[in-house]
Amino acid sequence: MTIDNEDLRLAVYRWFAETGQAPQVAELADRFGVDTGVVRGGLRALAGQRHVVLDDQDRVLMAHPFASIPLGFAVMGTSTLWWGGCAWDSFALAHLLPDEPDVLVSTRCPGCDRPHAWVVGRDAPPGGDQVAHFLVPVARMWDDVVHTCGHQRLFCGESCVDDWLERSGNERGYVMDLATLWRLASGWYAGRLDRGYTRREPATAAAYLREAGLRGPFWGLPSG
Structure with a gap:
């Protein structure tokens, strides 16, 4: 069998x-x-x-982008609730699920515990001054993927990122605004629900990452 x-x-x-x-x-x-x-x-x-x-x-x-364990995000569709694996994956679900015109992504700021929610759709990024902080650089994301996803979070702003880093003892990773996060998530998992999908490896996705507005050694890309 x-x-x-x-x-x-x-x-x-x-x-x-x-x-x-x-x-x-x-x-x-x-x-x-x-x-x-x-x-x-x-x-x-x-x-x-x-x-x-x-x-x-x-x-x-x-x-990815689905999770069976809570990692800081809930994603609500018309009648289905998903755990968001991380900020990246939570924003990606709106682009992957053809029957959902948009989804409600909710979380709490790790810096101050303030609740946040956004309606995330496929046409344009949601508004807001919040930022995403990715702790683990791309070359090490699969060393412990649960840890990696659990530390791709959304904060009220850079001051909350700084407060959290000071309390946790972690070094600063990569900070991006909501529009950049939305661009990163929008096409990363395209075709994943279809037969013959070829997994996109971060290390070989330089053009996609640059188009999303990402730069620097964190992503394995030139700084300029």
Whole structure:
């Protein structure tokens, strides 16, 4: 008994898109008519290709931009609630879900705990003076992807970023405004719900990142 890995990948992503939740190993085994060991093997292969992130029991934690664990963001559609894996992924959901004209992204500022929410659509970035802070540089994002995503957050402004960095002892990463975050998220996952999707590697996506307005060694790009 086998599963085509692309069929399995699509099943995981579409399950997330339709329900807001990750499919369980047993649910995927029932869907494909195979035993759970076959599903676990397929999920591990997808994790090796960085299509999904698993825990030590082969449960799906993330299939970017979807998450099954809270990492600071909730994303509400017309009738479905998703966990946003990070600021980047939360803004990306509006662009990936064809049946949602926009989504409501909500979070709290890590610096002062103030609540924030934006209606994020596909036509233009939301307004606001808030900023996103990305702690982990692109070359190290997959060293611990849960840690990375948990530290791509939205703050009231740069003063809240500075306060949080001082309290946490972390070094400053990359700060961007909402418009830049929206541009970064808008096309990054294009085609991810379709068959034959080719994963976009940050290290090989220089042109896309430059078009989004990103520069510097944090992104593996020239500063100019």
